[in-house]
Amino acid sequence: MNCKEVKKYINLFIDSELDSKTNFEISEHLSSCEDCSKRFAQEERIEKLFVSVLKEEKDPKAEEIWGRIISSFGHQVEPQGERRLGFWSYLPDRLWRAGKRYVVPATVAILAIVITLIMYSKQESDELTAAVRKCHKEYITNKIIPSIESVSPGEVSRYFSGKFTFPVVLSEIPDIKSHHIRLFGGKVCHLNGVSTAYIMYHCCNTPVSVFILSIKDAEDFSDIKQYLEGDKILFRKTEGINFVATPANKDTFICVVADHDVELLRWMANNFTKT
Known part of the structure; x- marks a missing residue:
C-alpha cells in the first residue's frame, strides 16, 4: 500500500472501520513511512483536542445549531457530492459526525482546531x-x-x-x-x-x-x-x-x-x- 492509499483510508483506520487485511497493510506502511506516521499521529491529536473541548452533556438546542452549521458548511464547500475542498478537506469525517453528539463550546472548539490545522495543512515543496x-x-x-x-x-x-x-x-x-x-x-x-x-x-x-x-x-x-x-x-x-x-x-x-x-x-x- 502506498502513501496516497493510506491517506485515503487513514480516518477509517483510526476509527477501526476497515477490514483486517487493509488494517494490516496500513499498519505495515506506517511502520516504515515516517511521513504517514506523523500524519496518523496528527489525526489522533486533532481528535483528542476536539473531544477535550466538548462537554459530555447533550443539549438539543446546541445539537440543532451545530447541525445547521455543518449543513451550511456542506453547501459551501461540498459542490461535488461528498467531497470537501481546500482547508476543509483536512477535517476528518469523524470530527464532523462527532459534533452532532456533543455540546459544542463553539468558539473554543473552532479556534483550537483552526490553530492546529494551520500547522497540519502546511504543504511541503512540490519539487x-x-x-x-x-x-x-x-x-x-x-x-x-x-x-x-x-x-x-x-x-x-x-x-x-x-x-x-x-x-x-x-x-x-x-x-x-x-x-x-x-x-x-x-x-x-x-x-x-x-x-x-x-x-x-x-x-x-x-x-x-x-x-x-x-x-x-x-x-x-x-x-x-x-x-x-x-x-x-x-x-x-x-x-x-x-x-x-x-x-x-x-x-x-x-x-x-x-x-x-x-x-x-x-x-x-x-x-x-x-x-
Missing part, C-alpha cells in the same frame, strides 16, 4: 530536488539509517524485490579516476508521499544518495515534470549539495545527490541506466 535534499541531509546527520546494511548489490537488490511496481537492480559501480564508490545499504523512503528506493553509498568518505522512483511518480514533482517536458532540468546545486537526475529507462527515474563533483554524480547515474 523533487527539495525532497531528496532533505532526505540526504537526514542521512548525513544520522537521522535516518538504512533498513539493510550491505556492500553486496545482490543483497540490496533482493531487499527491494517486490516492494515497487518497477524492478530495482543494483550492480557494482566502477571507480572513477581516484574515487572509490562503496555501497552502504538501502531502505524504502517516501518523498512527499511517493514510495522511493533509497540507496546509500560512500565515496571518499562522503555520503552519496541515490533515489529510484517511477517515471509516473516523478511527473508529480513540478521541477521534474518540466524536465521531462523538455526544459532540461538535469542538474542543480543548492546549499552546497549537487543534484543530478535522469530517466533510467521508460519506467524509472534516477536522482543522485551528494556534496561531490557533478562528474561523479553523472557517472553513478549513467551506471544505473545500464542495469
Whole structure:
C-alpha cells in the first residue's frame, strides 16, 4: 500500500472501520513511512483536542445549531457530492459526525482546531530536488539509517524485490579516476508521499544518495515534470549539495545527490541506466 492509499483510508483506520487485511497493510506502511506516521499521529491529536473541548452533556438546542452549521458548511464547500475542498478537506469525517453528539463550546472548539490545522495543512515543496535534499541531509546527520546494511548489490537488490511496481537492480559501480564508490545499504523512503528506493553509498568518505522512483511518480514533482517536458532540468546545486537526475529507462527515474563533483554524480547515474 502506498502513501496516497493510506491517506485515503487513514480516518477509517483510526476509527477501526476497515477490514483486517487493509488494517494490516496500513499498519505495515506506517511502520516504515515516517511521513504517514506523523500524519496518523496528527489525526489522533486533532481528535483528542476536539473531544477535550466538548462537554459530555447533550443539549438539543446546541445539537440543532451545530447541525445547521455543518449543513451550511456542506453547501459551501461540498459542490461535488461528498467531497470537501481546500482547508476543509483536512477535517476528518469523524470530527464532523462527532459534533452532532456533543455540546459544542463553539468558539473554543473552532479556534483550537483552526490553530492546529494551520500547522497540519502546511504543504511541503512540490519539487523533487527539495525532497531528496532533505532526505540526504537526514542521512548525513544520522537521522535516518538504512533498513539493510550491505556492500553486496545482490543483497540490496533482493531487499527491494517486490516492494515497487518497477524492478530495482543494483550492480557494482566502477571507480572513477581516484574515487572509490562503496555501497552502504538501502531502505524504502517516501518523498512527499511517493514510495522511493533509497540507496546509500560512500565515496571518499562522503555520503552519496541515490533515489529510484517511477517515471509516473516523478511527473508529480513540478521541477521534474518540466524536465521531462523538455526544459532540461538535469542538474542543480543548492546549499552546497549537487543534484543530478535522469530517466533510467521508460519506467524509472534516477536522482543522485551528494556534496561531490557533478562528474561523479553523472557517472553513478549513467551506471544505473545500464542495469
